Amino acid sequence: MTPIRLLAPAFAVLSILALPLVVLAKDTGRIFVSNEQSHTVTVLDGRSFASVATIKTGRRPRDIKLNSDKTLLYVACGDDNRIDIIDVAKLAVVDSIRGIDDPEVFDIGPGDRQLFVSNEDAGKLSIIDLATKKLVRSIKVGQEPEGVLVTLDGASVFVASEAANLVQVIDVASGTIKANVPVGSRPRRLAQSTKEVWVSAEIDGSVYVLDKSNYTVAGRIEFAPKGFRREDIKPVGLTLTRDGSTAYVALGHANRIAIVDAATRQVRDYILVGKRPWGVALSRDEGHLFVANGASDDITIVDARRGEVVRSVPVGRTPHSVAIDD
Template sequence: MTRPRTLARAVATSLMFALPVGTALAKDTGYIFVSSENDNAVTVLDGKRHQVLKTIPTGERPRDMKRSADRSQILVIASNSERVDVIDIARLEVVRSIDVGEDPEMFDFSKDGSRIYVSNEEDAEVSVIDVAANKVLAKIEVGEEPEGMLVSKDGSRLYVTSEVANMVHVIDTASNAILANVVVGNRPRRFADTPDGGEVWVTNELGASVTVLDAKANAVKETVTFAPKGFRSDDVTPVGITMTRDGKTAYVTLGRANHVAVVDVATRKVRDYVLVGNRAWGATLNRDESMLVVVNGLSDDISLVDTKTNKVLRSVAVGRVPHTAVIDD
């Protein structure tokens, strides 16, 4: 999901202050960063030849990653180390860490970039972290096993999935109060939202579906179900989701079904199923949206998909049990 570039100054101030004087900035390198849970590392691939440039050691069990708004750093959750590691793209190394509480899994930035919201799975909480001060500002109680995190386009709301409660919590970011608890499908995982912020899509891992929420009403609008040929419903386990900037197409990874669903957002129809690697997990688009990078957690690789043809261009080996990919372009 693309964040507004107005975040740049705030995140640059809050994150860059800790770096040594003279640290170079690197932007639009084309590098593909892939976190690998069992290697305690992030693999960096060249964006053209897709060869491994470097393996960056991190804390234990790196998972969710996002790029800072000034595009100079990659933040990665190290779940078993209870921290977020900050990777400098120019140096390709961890330059600082942020304490984020027990068993963190996913996170998102506040609109001004000064805070991150982190799901703490074992504690059934969301931690609100002051990035510059490396300080927990608040803890918000939510349902069991929170995972997916999404800050709304205007920054006023935080959406959190609770895997056990089959629920999406809608939180007021000004007061940290829960505004609504919306029952969705079985084991909700991750989010995408439309460009106008009017709809929030959430994947249901054990429901073979995506729930479409009306963001204004905090209510379920529709459900999109998936049935790739040759797979039982129990094997269709949607987790990752990303949407094009124009809001016309959503890509949903189908987990054990080893496919990505290409969905027409307006009609809610599945246009295509793309065969990728084993346990298709995360997905992200490059800047011009010509290529979809799919992270395959059980084949230890990524699939590079041509979005014009919906064909896999190639598969590239990465670390063991890859979780998330971020493209620096």
């Protein structure tokens, strides 16, 4: 394993004026961060990283995602059993999809036609028609579902069930489960390339790589940043570059991001970020990685090409997820 790089701690609030400017691919780009304990979404300017708005949402906002044309931001509000819809131009909640039991993580299907939502308490996957904002199907899955991922062709949905240590593959057209894939303890989040689905197993301390063609485990990646016991390494958020060559994995209590060569499944580097990194998101040009640090109430911006921390920016209490309008 490559040794860790002890960079400037991202959980210290750094002076914006003293650091180089990061410019997103689109000059009007904004960064959205859900704050689980503040019940808000923080909006940061994509050039200066100054806060431009704080949007009040339902209680306990967790996963957030933009629609394909980046005009709407969907927010899973777990304690209010609803998905809030934020108008990106108005920077305000303009509608809500209600009656969704304990939504935590979701994905948006091709064409923005459907929303696929994990209902943690109910042990179900809800499918919402976004045109009508109505529930069209509820599918029983494993206990405590969290991670949800729609395949690139929209034909299948992968669901990670934390308590069942299982990833289930659901056929969208029929609503039936077509595969059950055992993985490590407490699977949390999912990311995909054209041929693989990556699954973070938090208690197991590793990432499982699933083959999309036959729904089997094709590999397992372990992490060993220096100075940490194995039980402190708790991967949660992860993302892959569009070409599938590189993965970024948030290691939770280890306060690091692992950069992984997807072909060899070897860790290239560890980057020190804030306390308990959780959600991660790449800019459109994949030049910068944005990391939500749940225990230090900030996000870390990483130069993804250099593998170096650029700065940290304070947000609300217990940031959970990041979405980028660039």
